[in-house]
Amino acid sequence: MIEALDLLFNASLWAAVLRIATPLIFGVLGALLCERAGVLNLGIEGIMTMGAMVGWLSVFLGADLWTGLLIAAGAGALLGLLHAVLTVPLGLSQHVSGLGITLFASAVAYYLYRLIVTVGESPPTIVPFRPLDIPVLSDIPLLGPVLFSQAVPTYLALLAVAVLAYVLARTPLGLAIRMTGENPHAVEAQGLDPTLIRIGCVMAGSALMALGGAFLTTAAFNSFFPEMVQGRGWICIALVVFASWRPGKALLGALLFAFFDAYQLRLQTVVEGVPYQLFLMAPYVLSIVALILVARRAQVPEALMTPYRKGER
Amino acid sequence: MRLERRASVPWALAATAPLAAIAAALALAAGLILAAGVNPFAAYAEMVKGALGSRLAVTEMLTRAVPLMLTGLAAAVAFRARLWNIGGEGQFYLGALAVAWVGHDLISGLPPALGIAVLMVVGMAAGALLLAGPAFLRLRFGVDEVVTTLLLNFIVILFVGLMIEGPLRDPLAFGWPQSVPVDDAFRLPDLVPRTRLHIGLLIALAVAGVVWLILARTVFGTEARAAGFNARAAEFAGVSLPRTIMGVALLSGGLAGLAGGIEVMGVTGGVTTTMSPGFGYAGIVVAMLAALHPAGVVAAAVFVATVFVGADAMSRATGVPSFIADVIVALALLTMLVALLFTSYRVRR
Numbered sequence: 239m240i241e242a243l244d245l246l247f248n249a250s251l252w253a254a255v256l257r258i259a260t261p262l263i264f265g266v267l268g269a270l271l272c273e274r275a276g277v278l279n280l281g282i283e284g285i286m287t288m289g290a291m292v293g294w295l296s297v298f299l300g301a302d303l304w305t306g307l308l309i310a311a312g313a314g315a316l317l318g319l320l321h322a323v324l325t326v327p328l329g330l331s332q333h334v335s336g337l338g339i340t341l342f343a344s345a346v347a348y349y350l351y352r353l354i355v356t357v358g359e360s361p362p363t364i365v366p367f368r369p370l371d372i373p374v375l376s377d378i379p380l381l382g383p384v385l386f387s388q389a390v391p392t393y394l395a396l397l398a399v400a401v402l403a404y405v406l407a408r409t410p411l412g413l414a415i416r417m418t419g420e421n422p423h424a425v426e427a428q429g430l431d432p433t434l435i436r437i438g439c440v441m442a443g444s445a446l447m448a449l450g451g452a453f454l455t456t457a458a459f460n461s462f463f464p465e466m467v468q469g470r471g472w473i474c475i476a477l478v479v480f481a482s483w484r485p486g487k488a489l490l491g492a493l494l495f496a497f498f499d500a501y502q503l504r505l506q507t508v509v510e511g512v513p514y515q516l517f518l519m520a521p522y523v524l525s526i527v528a529l530i531l532v533a534r535r536a537q538v539p540e541a542l543m544t545p546y547r548k549g550e551r
Numbered sequence: 552m553r554l555e556r557r558a559s560v561p562w563a564l565a566a567t568a569p570l571a572a573i574a575a576a577l578a579l580a581a582g583l584i585l586a587a588g589v590n591p592f593a594a595y596a597e598m599v600k601g602a603l604g605s606r607l608a609v610t611e612m613l614t615r616a617v618p619l620m621l622t623g624l625a626a627a628v629a630f631r632a633r634l635w636n637i638g639g640e641g642q643f644y645l646g647a648l649a650v651a652w653v654g655h656d657l658i659s660g661l662p663p664a665l666g667i668a669v670l671m672v673v674g675m676a677a678g679a680l681l682l683a684g685p686a687f688l689r690l691r692f693g694v695d696e697v698v699t700t701l702l703l704n705f706i707v708i709l710f711v712g713l714m715i716e717g718p719l720r721d722p723l724a725f726g727w728p729q730s731v732p733v734d735d736a737f738r739l740p741d742l743v744p745r746t747r748l749h750i751g752l753l754i755a756l757a758v759a760g761v762v763w764l765i766l767a768r769t770v771f772g773t774e775a776r777a778a779g780f781n782a783r784a785a786e787f788a789g790v791s792l793p794r795t796i797m798g799v800a801l802l803s804g805g806l807a808g809l810a811g812g813i814e815v816m817g818v819t820g821g822v823t824t825t826m827s828p829g830f831g832y833a834g835i836v837v838a839m840l841a842a843l844h845p846a847g848v849v850a851a852a853v854f855v856a857t858v859f860v861g862a863d864a865m866s867r868a869t870g871v872p873s874f875i876a877d878v879i880v881a882l883a884l885l886t887m888l889v890a891l892l893f894t895s896y897r898v899r900r
Contacts, residue, residue, distance in 0.1 A: 280697065320885075330888050333635050333697060337835060338884040345877035346583070352872035353587055472701045479695070515713040522702045526688075529699065533692040 241508040251500055252384040256392055257458060259496035261286070263395040264450030265474035266481065266488045267402055268443040272318075274406065274483055275439035276419040276432075276541040280336025281321045282447050283471030284343030285314050289448025291347035294455035294462040295354070297364045307391065307452050314448025315441045317343050322440035326433055329545030340471070348464050361461040367391060389457040391449070396489070398446065403485035415439055419539035422546040432546050447471070469522065476525040480532050483539060491528070498524055555899045568890040569840045569847070573854065575890075576882035583878060587871045594865055594875075601864020602857040608864070610746035614818065616856035618643070618827075620755040621810035622834025623841065623848040624762050625678075629803035630835075631766065631843050633779040634796055638685065638700030639807040640831025641707035642678035644822070646808025647815045648711050649677035651822045652719055654733035654815070666737040670812055671754075678808015679801040681707065686800030690793045704831065712824050721821055732820035739817040749817035756849065758806070763845035765802070775799050807831060828859065829877075836884045842891065855880055 245251055265286060272279040279285075293310035297303055317339055324335040355361060367389040375386040406412035414435055417425045422432035450470070455462045477495065481487035502517040581591035602612045622639045629636035636642075653673045658666055681703065688694040715721075715730040739749040766772035774795045777785035786792050810830060819826050837855055841847025862876030 324885070324888065328889070328892055330892060334835075334839060334888055335885070337637065337832075338881060338888060341832060341836070341877065341881035342885060345874055345881050349583060349872050349874040349878055350586075352874055469702065469705045472698060472705075476698045476702065479698075513713045513717060515709040515716075519706050519709045522705045525702050526694075526699055529694045530688060530692055533688075533694045536693070 245504045249383045254500040255496045259492045260392045260395045261450035261453045262492040266477045268446030269478045271443035274419045275436045278332045281339030284340035285447040286451030286467045286471045288343040288347045289451030290455045293452030310448045310452035311445040315445040318441040318444025322437040326436045363460045366460045367457040399489045480528040572887035572890040575886040580879045589869045597865040597868045598861030602861035610748035612860045614747045616852045617751045617755045618810040618830045619852035623837030625803045625806035626834045626838035627843040632775040632799040635697045639834045641704040642807035643811035646674035646678040647811030647822045650674045650812035650815045651730045655731040674808045674812020675805035679805035682800045682804025730822035751813040751817040759845045
């Protein structure tokens with residue numbers, strides 16, 4: 239019991255929280271952007287898998303880490319375009335299209351991976367992002383190693399929260415995006431094109447999701463292996479609801495979630511006699527509990543999952 | 552130019568749609584086969600040979616089609632009522648685990664036919680209960696069932712791992728953890744001697760018939776379809792939405808659970824955490840290719856099984872990664888979605 243509490247005062251736990259939260263922050267922001275514009279993107283799990291694979295593959299083939307992230311984001315945007323074309327101008331079922339994108343993107347990622355790495359071969363590694371010690375600040379006791387000694391994409395994720403929050407809340411573009419998710423007819427009355435706004439948001443959101451996946455292979459680990467995303471995408475979809483479609487709350491949700499994940503990993507080492515599977519279940523159970531807690535007062539974008547057709551009511 | 556919903560779908564068009572979708576999926580996947588440096592026509596020929604080229608190949612393919620028919624029916628039943636059950640994989644595993652547990656020594660001594668019937672009910676009950684949870688959460692708290700059923704898949708597979716490494720571990724199995732096996736008396740008899748094909752195929756076909764009867768000829772079936780088509784109108788017409796959705800959930804979860812139970816009794820004997828190559832997820836594709844129709848599900852399951860079994864053989868012969876099967880199946884889902892647009896709408900100038 240004392241040991242379990244001791245863990246809480248360990249800087250490495252809190253540093254791990256930010257690290258574990260990073261892919262979730264990217265993923266949840268991506269899902270949030272799509273949904274704010276009115277499109278549910280269940281392609282997230284596959285897009286993250288593709289991002290992880292493409293990010294790793296680019297670096298493995300000689301690109302530098304930043305180019306790897308860029309290519310991953312591009313791959314994500316392309317998958318987003320596919321989902322957007324199917325669900326926005328064609329107005330097909332967002333559920334089925336999203337699941338299709340997930341199945342398709344993961345299958346293609348594994349296929350391409352297998353073209354390069356044969357069965358039984360150990361996954362080739364790359365040199366990942368190293369933690370960046372920010373001068374002076376990283377020397378602050380406790381706070382330094384937690385906040386100022388992370389891999390650069392982690393800072394990028396935090397920056398993305400601020401940018402998205404600002405854009406959505408304070409700019410004309412953000413207003414147009416939110417309106418598209420609430421009432422696309424009103425957007426059209428303003429002389430804007432809801433279809434284009436939705437396509438843009440789904441592409442940008444999918445790029446963010448892919449960055450989350452790429453963080454796994456270029457920073458959290460140093461190689462790609464099948465099943466590595468492990469439902470993080472689905473957890474992000476749950477976190478968006480938990481966050482009531484707000485970027486700030488989404489960051490909070492991702493951190494809270496990452497805290498439990500980091501804590502259970504460490505608890506496993508001190509608590510004996512409890513099957514490890516119970517610890518691994520915790521994140522998924524937690525997501526469901528979070529959904530139940532907020533479901534009643536969830537402020538779902540009014541036009542989420544409603545296809546928009548010009549002139550049709 | 553605009554789209555206009557068709558009042559009725561011509562029969563020929565409805566039948567052409569899945570074929571066109573499959574052709575498109577195969578054409579698109581050919582690009583990836585080319586990337587592997589293999590002639591797509593040669594690869595597809597190997598695939599057909601591997602799945603349909605011999606008596607043994609055909610029985611293997613049909614063995615694979617059995618769980619796909621059942622998970623496909625599970626998805627079709629749910630999707631018709633707009634209940635987004637993406638938890639087929641979890642329901643499959645829980646059904647399998649329940650059948651292995653009860654069938655190992657809890658009902659020893661029952662006559663085989665009765666025991667098998669009991670175990671089928673056990674598998675169905677396990678899957679049905681698993682989906683009842685998310686259905687309840689949707690009806691009571693408005694929690695979206697897509698996310699809950701997806702997350703439950705991960706929870707159930709971890710739970711299966713826990714059980715087969717713990718209380719249900721087979722002490723006789725060396726190496727990988729495996730659950731205790733179903734009593735030999737309750738293993739499904741072979742349909743074709745000296746192959747793996749078991750009478751589960753007949754069971755799955757019969758179940759497809761029963762599901763068709765339920766959907767097409769009962770009040771419940773009509774109410775379920777009405778709930779999917781327009782929930783508000785259905786309620787206005789006196790359909791009890793909670794009761795209908797819960798009924799659909801029990802049926803859908805039950806079918807996926809039965810798939811797991813049949814797989815254990817017919818093929819694997821015990822449960823492992825790798826016994827399903829995604830039967831639950833592939834069931835969604837099967838249901839969509841079938842346009843959610845039970846008879847179509849049988850045909851679509853045979854197609855998907857052909858792709859999976861054929862891809863394994865093709866992979867051995869040509870070196871193209873067998874993940875190509877997953878690519879083809881996923882593409883077929885997306886192309887079918889587009890094809891459905893053409894069957895339900897027409898272009899007006």
